[in-house]
Amino acid sequence: MAYLLDTNIISNVMRQPLGNAANRMRGFRSGDLLTSVLVQAEVRFGYTKSGVVRQKIAAEAILQHLRVEDWCAPADLAYAALRSELEAVGSSMGQIDLLIAAHALVLDAVVVTDDRAFLRVAGLKVENWLL
16 A cells, blocks of 8 residues: 655654654555655745755655655546536635645555545545644
8 A cells, every 4th residue: 555645744754753653654665655746846845935954854854765756647637527526516625735636546545644625535545644
């Protein structure tokens, strides 16, 4: 089983290297832990915006231990279907979260996140390692 780490989980591991999420990560083979290039972009935006060098060092140390998956077809089709489904029932979520959810569906990966919005996505496996 593959586990796709969301931005808030990676950020938590950066802040709390001995916390719940970091401890859970240690229990997996590195090939089972992955993230999306979309998450990688968000993480890198975070440390670039802050300008805090230690955040950059911590983020890059974590990212080097994750398999980073490119966002490509057929994730575009999954995104279109997912966005249409959510809008049809009057539900929504952030655009990047929609892209990440579609990516996880195509990869058949469990999304590891603290963001409850992902629970709205039918068929998406979600775990929260911060609890």
